[in-house]
Amino acid sequence: MSDRRRSQLAHEYLTTLRECAAGGGERSLAHAYELGRIACGSGIGLVELATMHGVALREILGTRAPPPALEQCLVEAIAPFEMTHRGFHEAIERMDATERELEAFSYSVSHDLRAPLRTISAFTQAIAEDLADRLDDKSRDHLRRVLAAAAHMSDLIDALLELSQINRAPLGRHHVDLSALAAAALDELMRREITRTIERVIAPNMVVEADARLVRILLDNLLENAVKFTAKQPAARIEVGCEQQGGELVFYVRDNGVGFDMKHAERLFKPFQRLHGERELAGTGIGLATVRRIVDRHGGRVWGEGAVSRGATFYFTLPSR
Amino acid sequence: MASAQAREIRIAIDRETDIVAARRAGRDLAAWLGFHAADQTLIASAIAEVARNIVVYAQRGEIAVCRLDERQRVGIRVVASDHGPGIENVALALRDGYSTKHSLGLGLPGARRLMDELHVESEVGQGTVVTMKKWVRM
Numbered sequence: 001m002s003d004r005r006r007s008q009l010a011h012e013y014l015t016t017l018r019e020c021a022a023g024g025g026e027r028s029l030a031h032a033y034e035l036g037r038i039a040c041g042s043g044i045g046l047v048e049l050a051t052m053h054g055v056a057l058r059e060i061l062g063t064r065a066p067p068p069a070l071e072q073c074l075v076e077a078i079a080p081f082e083m084t085h086r087g088f089h090e091a092i093e094r095m096d097a098t099e100r101e102l103e104a105f106s107y108s109v110s111h112d113l114r115a116p117l118r119t120i121s122a123f124t125q126a127i128a129e130d131l132a133d134r135l136d137d138k139s140r141d142h143l144r145r146v147l148a149a150a151a152h153m154s155d156l157i158d159a160l161l162e163l164s165q166i167n168r169a170p171l172g173r174h175h176v177d178l179s180a181l182a183a184a185a186l187d188e189l190m191r192r193e194i195t196r197t198i199e200r201v202i203a204p205n206m207v208v209e210a211d212a213r214l215v216r217i218l219l220d221n222l223l224e225n226a227v228k229f230t231a232k233q234p235a236a237r238i239e240v241g242c243e244q245q246g247g248e249l250v251f252y253v254r255d256n257g258v259g260f261d262m263k264h265a266e267r268l269f270k271p272f273q274r275l276h277g278e279r280e281l282a283g284t285g286i287g288l289a290t291v292r293r294i295v296d297r298h299g300g301r302v303w304g305e306g307a308v309s310r311g312a313t314f315y316f317t318l319p320s321r
Numbered sequence: 322m323a324s325a326q327a328r329e330i331r332i333a334i335d336r337e338t339d340i341v342a343a344r345r346a347g348r349d350l351a352a353w354l355g356f357h358a359a360d361q362t363l364i365a366s367a368i369a370e371v372a373r374n375i376v377v378y379a380q381r382g383e384i385a386v387c388r389l390d391e392r393q394r395v396g397i398r399v400v401a402s403d404h405g406p407g408i409e410n411v412a413l414a415l416r417d418g419y420s421t422k423h424s425l426g427l428g429l430p431g432a433r434r435l436m437d438e439l440h441v442e443s444e445v446g447q448g449t450v451v452t453m454k455k456w457v458r459m
Contacts, residue, residue, distance in 0.1 A: 026345035027338075033369055037427065075359070079366040083431035087417055090434070 006044070009035060013077070014056040020073045021060055028069075029076045036077030046081055050074065103164050110161040117157070121150045159286035162217065163271065166293045171211050178206040178215065178251065182240040185219045189227050198230065203241040206251065209320045210298055218294045221287040222253040222314050229257030229312065248317055256311040260304070268304055291316070328387070334403075335381035340372040343384040350386050351397055355457050364397060364455060367432040371401035371451050374428065379405020379448065389454060396437070396456035404448035411441045 013035050020028035039049050053074040057066055128135075128143045135143070182202050190198065208215065223238065230236035239254040260268070271289035288304075291314070295302040298318045306312035330350065332343045344365040351361045368384060375382035382403025389396040408414045417430050429451070433439035436453040443449040 030341045086434040
C-alpha cells in the first residue's frame with residue numbers, strides 16, 4: 001500500500017472515530033470494520049492499525065480518557081485480522097497433520113515390507129543351500145543376485161525407517177562429545193573395510209549441545225558417505241573438524257574422494273536423489289536427507305561443497321538453544 | 322424484552338447500509354443472550370461477511386437472526402438467504418482465497434471461523450442460504 005493510501009486510510013479512520021464519538025453507533029463500528037478489512041487485505045499490520053487508532057484518539061480527545069465506544073472502534077477494525085489469523089492457524093494445523101500422516105505412512109510401510117522381504121531372503125538362501133551341488137553357475141549367480149537385491153532393499157527400508165523416526169522422538173539436549181562420537185562412528189565403519197587404509201583426522205574437544213542419538217546418526221551418514229566415496233582413492237583421507245564462520249561454529253566432514261558437481265548441491269539433500277550410478281557406489285540415497293532432517297530439528301543448517309574428482313566437504317551447524 | 326427477543330428478527334438486505342442494520346440486530350441479540358463483548362464483535366463481523374456476499378453477488382436478500390435453545394446451552398442463529406446466482410461449488414467457496422487473492426481468510430471461510438457452525442445450501446440459478454450458529458460460552 002502506498003504512503004498516500006496509508007494516510008488516506010488513517011484519515012478515514014479519524015473521521016470514523018469522530019463519528020463514533022458523536023454517537024454514530026453501529027454505523028461507525030461497521031465503517032471501522034470495513035477499514036480494518038482494507039488494512040488486513042493490503043498488508044497493514046495490527047500494530048500500525050493500533051497506532052493509527054492512538055493517533056486519531058489523541059487528535060479527538062487530547063488528554064481526556066476515551067469513552068468505551070471509541071475503544072470499540074479499534075476492536076472492530078481488528079476483527080478481520082482475527083479471521084485471517086484463525087485461517088493461518090488452521091492452515092498450519094493442516095500442514096502438521098499431513099506431515100504426521102506421511103511419517104506414519106512411511107513407518108508402517110517400512111514395517112510391512114520387512115516381513116515378506118525376510119521370507120524372500122530366507123527361502124532363496126534355503127534353495128541355494130539345498131541345491132548347492134545341483135546348480136550350474138548361471139543359476140547360482142541368479143540366486144546370488146536375488147539375495148543381493150533383497151539385502152539392498154533391506155538397507156533401503158532401514159534408512160526409510162530411520163528417516164521417518166527422526167521427527168517422532170522428542171529432541172534431547174545434552175553435552176555431546178562430537179570428537180568421540182565421530183571416532184566411534186569411523187571405527188565401526190572401518191571394521192567393514194579391513195582391506196583399506198584411510199588417513200583419519202578428527203579435531204579434539206568438539207562439544208555440542210544436542211541430541212546424542214541423532215548426532216550419532218548424522219555422523220554415521222556423513223562418514224559412511226566419506227568412506228564410500230573414497231573407495232577408489234589410494235591415499236584416502238577423511239577429516240572431521242570445526243571452524244568459526246561469521247561468528248558461528250561450523251562443523252565439517254571432508255574427504256578426498258570422487259566429489260560432486262556443485263550444480264547438484266541442492267539436490268543432494270532430497271531423498272532418493274543419487275548422483276552416482278548404482279553400479280559404481282552402493283547406497284540408499286536417503287543418507288543426506290536424514291542428515292538434513294537432523295540438522296533441521298536442531299535449528300541448524302547443512303550444505304555441501306565439492307568438485308568432481310576433488311573430494312567433498314559437508315558443513316553443518318548445531319546451534320545451542 | 323424477552324418476548325421481543327424470542328422471535329426471529331429479519332432484515333432486508335439490498336444495499337451496503339443494510340449491512341449496518343443486520344450487524345446491529347446481531348450484536349444486540351448477542352448481547353442480550355449473554356455473549357461476551359469480544360464474541361459480540363465476532364458475530365457482527367461474521368454477519369458483515371455474509372451480508373456483504375449478498376450485496377456483492379445477489380444484490381438483494383435477507384438476514385434473519387434468532388435465539389437458539391438446546392437443553393444445556395443457548396446460542397444465536399444467523400440465516401443469510403438470497404435468490405441470487407447461487408454457488409456452483411460450495412466446497413471451493415469455503416476454501417481460502419477462492420474469490421479474490423487479497424482476501425485470505427475473509428468471506429465465507431472467515432465467517433465460518435468466527436462462528437461455531439456454518440452451513441451453506443446453494444443451487445445455481447436458485448440462490449444461497451447460509452446458516453451460522455454460535456453458542457454462549459459458559
